[in-house]
Each structure stands twice: as C-alpha cells, then as structure tokens.
Amino acid sequence: MHCGSTPKTIDCKSQHAPSQRPVSSCLVCYRERTTNPTIRHPSRFRYSRALGLVSMSDVYDPASLPDLLPLYYRRLFPFSQYFRWLNYGGVTKNYFQNREFSFTLKDDIYVRYQCFSNQSELEKEMQKMCPYKIDIGAVYSHRPNQHNAVKSGSFQAQEKELVFDIDMTDYDDVRSCCSSADICHKCWTLMKIAVRVLDRALKEDFGFEHRLWVYSGRRGVHCWVCDEAARKLSQSARSAVAEYLSLIRGGSETIKKVQLSTPVHPFITESLSLIMSYFEDYALIDQDILGRPESVENVLALLPEDILLETCSDFQKYKTSVKRWESLKKRVKQGSQKNSALLDSEIVLQYCYPRLDVNVSKGVNHLLKSPFSVHPKTGRISVPIDTRQLDQFDPFAVPTISMLCQELDKAVQSGEEDESGKDKEGEPEPKRRVRDYKRTSLGKYVKVFELFVEQMEKSWKGQLLKQSDMQGDF
C-alpha cells in the first residue's frame, strides 16, 4: 500500500538526445522525438490511501509499473478465460498443472519452471509476484517445479501450442518509414498481411481451427495455434510447418531473397493474391518503393541484366511508383531467362511476404510472451487481434497499463463505487473483475479472447463425453 507521500515530479527520462538514446520514441509519452532537446513530462502521483489506487495521467512510465501491476492483476487480467484456455477442458489430466510459466520480475529477475495447481493459485501467485512479463512454456511430463527432483532425462516437454512470432525488425531491409523497434501505421500493414497470409494457410492448408493472434505490445504479432493436433506436434513437424510457410531466404548477405519456379505451388498463388490486395497502397504509395532513389536502387538490384537497362530507361519516362511498377511488369514478361516472368511476384513477396522466425516455432519447450502480458517498454497490453476486423486494428490504440488504470480511476470517481473503494457488499472479486475490464478499453479485447475460448470449448465438450462414455462414467 502506498504511504501517501508528497507528489513527485518525474522528468522525461529520455531527454530526447538522439545520440544517447537508441530508441526514437520517448519512453514516457511514446511520442516521436522532437528536435527540442529537453522536454519535461511531469506526472503527478496522487496516492489515494483509501483506494490504494494510483491516479495519474495516462502517459506510461516504466518506473510506475510496480504501482500499476498490482492493480492490473487484481482487477483487469482475465484469469477466468485464461484458465479456461490453458486447462483445455480438463480433458487431459494435469495439463494445466504441468504447464511451465516463466516470470520476469522487478530488476530483471527471471524465474522459470513456475506452475500452478488451479486458477485460484495462479491468481494468488501472480498478484503476489506482480510479474513484469509472463511467458508461457510447454506442458511437461511432470510438474515443472519438480524438474530437479525427477530422474534426469525423464523430465520432458510433451505438448505445447504451435506458435509463430512475426517481428517488424526482420523487415528492416524493405521498409523505409521506420527501423528496428519502431513501427508506424505505414509499416503496420506488413503485420496485417502477415496475419492474413499465415492465418489462411494455417486454416485451409493445415486444417487448424483454433488460432489466436496477439499483438506483442511493441513491434510484432504472435500466433497461438491451439488445436489438439497442433499441440502434439514434434519439433521436426513444427519446423516443417514453419518452413512450408517461409518464402524469404537469406540474411544480409543475400540480395534476392525469394526464388520462385514453375509450377507455382497453390500456397504461393493464394498468398500472392492476398498480398496483392494490399500491395499498391502499401508498397507503391505508402512506402513509395519505386519513387525514392535509394529504394529504387534496391529494387533494381533484384533485376537480371537483360531487362535492367530497359527498366532504367522506363524509369526516366515514368516518375511515379505506380506507373513504374506497371512498366516493370511489362519488362519482366519480356525477360529471356528461365522463370523471369515470375520476377514481379518475387519482388512483391520480398517486400511484403511474412517473415517468421523458424526457431521460435520449432521448439516444443520454447517460451513465448503470454497474451495479456504487459510490454515493459511500451506499457501496452498484448491483446488478441480480432481477425474478422483485421484492417481496423490499430496498434497505437491498444491500451497501455497506465491508461487502463486511469480509466479505472475515472470509473471510481464517476461514483460507480463508493468513496472507500469497497465493492458492493459481498460481491466476489471475479465478478467485480468482469465489471472492471468491461469498463475499460480492455473490454473489447477480452471479448475476442472469450469468443476464442468458447469456440474451443465446443470441441472439448464432445471429447469429454466420449471419454466418460468409455469409462462408463455417467
């Protein structure tokens, strides 16, 4: 509980000095740097003793996490749906109990092999430890906190969701608006494309039905594939799936990263048609890949010699990206090399196709950031993305933990609770929590999560029935 000491003023930590800070957005206000060298961001903490709440402006300051996290975990984190998800209907014994969680605590203390017996224990521990970051690992053969007690070699990761991690940094060579940890609305389209292309493939090609897409909180998206078949996949199966979905090959030493050949696999054809609906707006207009000189050079570097000269002279005639692209497509058809007609598709793919990290997907025991975890640097919550409204998703509108706490604070002030902060007599905490997140911007994201869990629950009910039938358990 807070002591109610005098209000503090916090100067903006970053001081906006470009040469000293590697990030280009202010940690406090998450706005882009300005040229003004010193900008102060006063935040005032008002310690409300009765409520134990912290009221502040909605600007996020990492230093305030110790104050905000307790509130988040007590009143906002959707434990009920979270447990329903990871318990998977209780079909397999001890599935939840053998699941590994890892927590990053204050001062970068990292603890692995955390596990819990039930929802109540999960809640209590998380509220006690207030982790800065939560990762979800595999379901093991034994309770993870017993891993040292078990005979060496017997403690094995057995199942885990199939996961994908798309990180905007992997696209640095093809986006000009931002680099490394930054994102903006222009390059966010790359994430939209990634979700569309991969989601279609996971659903139609692999037959996976339960796919949860989550915004990572800063610069990417994660996908959790929760089908039973997916959870049971071996490491080599996971890496095979990831390779099937990979078209971009090569690192900084490779110039042309996509090589197609005839016949073109239906997967590539389908992916391309999805990408093309975004290509003109994203690549030709927003990124202007054939307008800006450095960018034009990069595209030209992908062309074979026999059409390079003519393309260059075309570019003298046409000055806009859109027109230049048209002319390039025509030239490509005239190329003499084998498969040269695929060149325009290869360029589209190099600039837009999803880049996933195979290593994240292939490990059965790999730990990945949990949905509804807070991103310590940006304060944003890792929220589920509603794929039915993918194009409307705005990463900058995702609530930060400070925003949520402020919203809760306002709800208090608007009199929905009495001054003492006590809830209505005898109202149990979970119920209050439901009212709470619905009152905040988190509500709509929890709804997406709820729907996702409900969909899965339909499939488990059938299984439980089958099981009880077999056991003669009526």
Place this chain on the structure above:
Amino acid sequence: MQFFRKQRISRLNGDRQADMYPHSLQFYGQPPTENISLAEFETFAVDRLRLLKTIENIGVSYVKTSEQYSKKLEAELRKLLFPYRVDVDEKELGKEYEKRRKDHISHFILRLAYCQTEDLRRWFIQQEMDLFRYRFHEIPEEHFQNFLNTNNLIYNSINEEERRIVKLSIIHSNANISAVKLEEMEIYKVPFQDVLDLVRSRKVYLKGGYTYIPHKEIVTVVLNDFRTRLSKALAVTARSLPVVHSDERLQPLLNHLSHAYVGQDYSIQKNIGKISLEQIDNLSLKSFPLCMRNLHKALRENHHLRHGGRMQYGLFLKGIGLTLEQALQFWRAEFVKGKVDADKFDKTYAYSIRHSFGKEGKRTDYTPFSCMKIILSNAPSQGDHHGCPFRHSDPELLKQKLQSYKIPGNGINQILDLVKGMHYQLACQKYFELTHGVDDCNFSLNHPNQYFAESQSLLNGKDVKREAPAKISGGSQETPANVKMAESTSSAEMDDLELLFQDAP
C-alpha cells in the same frame, strides 16, 4: 542374439530362405535370431561400416539421385557383398539370401554401436536412410505394391470426385507430375505429419491437414516412416545396452566402431588458455575459416551479434581454447561499445555465455558446431551473420568479399564452381589452400575448429595431434582431387580399424 565361438551357422534352405527375406529391401523390423560366430560378427560390422562411410562420402561429392552416385554405390554394395538388386533369378537365390542375411545382421550390430549418443544416432540414421532411399528407387513398379503390402503401409487412395477437385492443384504443386501421368496413378491422402519432408520443401499439395500424394512420390512417405521407426528402435536399443556391454567380447569392438566415425568433436580443448584476446583479431585473418572470420568482423563492426552468430562463434572460440573468463571479457568489451550497457550485459548475455560453457541450467558443455551442422541447420535470415558463407551467401557477394580479402581471381572462380556444385566444405578447403599458399590442404574438412587447428599447425610448423582411432584424416599425399581424398581418407580410417582387429582375441 547369442554368440558362440566358431559355431556352425545354421542355414535355411530353398523356400524358407525366400520367406525370411522376401525383398532385398527391408525395414529391419525384427532382429535376427540365429547364432553367429565372432569372426562373422566382426566382418559383417566392419563391412557395413565401410558401406555407410562410403555412402557419406559419395553423398558429399555427388548429388544423391545422379547416375555417378548410383554407380558408385552399386559398386560398393557389390564389392562388400550386400544386396543391390531386387529382381534376382532362381539360380542366384542362394547367394542373394546370404547377402540379405548379412544386410540384416550387420544393420542390427551397428545399431548396438551407434545408439549411444545423439550424434552417433543422427549419423547412423542419416546413412541408413540414404541407403534405403537408393534401394527403394531401384524397386521396379511391379514389385512395389507387394513391398508396401508386406510392410503394412496402407495409404488411403481418394475417390473420383475428390480427384477431380484436387487434380489441378496437385499438378501445380509438383514439377514432376504432368496431367497425363497423373491420370494413370493412384492418389493417396496422407496426414501431413507423416510426410514432413515433402511439406517442408513444399513439394506436395496440402489441404485441410492432408497431403495428396501421387503414387510416384510415395518414397518420401516411406522414408519418413523408416526414419521414425529406426529412431525409436535406437532409443530402445540404448536402454538395453548395459546388458550387451557386459559381454567382454563385444564391448571393445562396439566402442571402436562408434569412435572411428564421429571424428574429433573439439569438446575437450587441449589449448585452454593458450590464446590471448589480443591475438584474436590477427588470428581471424590468418587461421579462421571464412564463416568465423565474417562473424568476427561483423562483431567488431556492429558491436553485436544475434543469437545464431553468438552460438556459432562463441562455441568456436571455446573450441580454440578460450576460457570462460576470457569469453566473458571478450563479449562484454565488444557489446559495451555498442548499445548494451555493462549491467544489462551481465544480466542477460553473460548468462548465456556461461550456459554454453556448461555452467548453468542443465550444465551441458556444448560442443562447437561442425560444418554439417552449420550448413544444414539454422539458416541465417535478415540481420544474421552466421551460417556457412559458401552455402548461405549470394555468389556475387561472396565473390566481392573474397576479392576484398585479396584472394587471386582464378582461385575465386574455383571456389565459386565448387559452391555451384554444392561442395561447400571443398570450397572452404580451397579457401584454406589459397590463404595459406599451399597446393593441397591435406585434410578433409568437416569442422571449423579443425580448420583452425590445421592452420595453426601449418603456420607454426607443429604436428596436429591426431589420435587413433578417432582420426580426422590420414589423407593420401599423391591424389590432388578432393573427391579422391575423401575416399582415401575413409580407407585410411578403415585400415586403422582393421589393424585393431588383428590384435583382437
């Protein structure tokens, strides 16, 4: 299996022979159940080992489906008296039975030798699979269904209606199948988990979790099945190994069999502490293979390396003799020049360095990556500098880089030719020869630390420590062609192994 010295080998005759081994190709499902002499035990084991080693060598030098590959492998099979043809006439049946029996028994003997560690298992499975694949391709179509049936591989073929729907997509997924050919074949629906190789390389049509496989492609499915079975069997064998090892006649043989072919893995460093940090920059130019030179350069320039690069380079440095303290100092000094402050380094990166030295977590002392591992796994992506430059770099960029390192022009062309032919390690050997000014590097490269050791010994005039029987190379001096060298290396190693048996009781 029971072993009696110089016991008469029980023989089956005529029909019963045919029943035992209906095909030259088998899944090795059941272990042999007869008595065998110790002498035959040894001969069979050594012969099969020779065969597998040849398979490894010609697999590096030739494309696996090419004619030269097939010819060489057939010659070896014939020489060592292993079965190589499916259709055998009546009068040959007796001899053929002997060969199949040898095939069967020798496989199981080598399982005993190669089940013990992950590396050994991986190597054994890889060579056995290549052998299986070769023999599988040799089965003519008439015998095929029979083979499938006798091995209980039941794949569901699809009906007319489904055929119509998926036909076009299958043709688009597969360069080898034309519409005409497809009409004549059965199409099987197989869950994708059973055909990972085809899925991985996207050579098959995939819908709703099922792959649609024309009859012609069924080999990959079968291979996968073979690999899975063998892998499980090796795990089981490993568990019953203590019993086998208690037989003193077998233990020395099995140990020597497995040690001869792993090669040095550089997990035990002999030069610990003999390298100082100031020497590294210089050494990187003179004695590092190209992959490590690139990594070092990238590290110096960017003051950072991503995970793949840190693993590959960090373990290599451990292999050349850096101590944990030196490693920590080295990485820290470099990272701190970049965006990482000393505190953060100590909290995050230091942990993983200690982990790779076996001081944290499950305390495995990780071994430096071999060339095969670097080439085949964990390909670099955007922002990475690890991998094998001969395998993973654009040839143009590779050429420029070699030019900037002042490699002579025609040497570069030779390297690029080798790269085009996918002989990455031979290209690296060429790089060694050009940078050290020798005509012949005199060793068969399969490990970056080996490159370093050989380079140091050449530059310092010392003899590289080569232990028997775990020899890296005994390469012959008269043959300049690298292909021949790979083969003569194997025969040198085989000679050592046989010397051993001359002394065996």
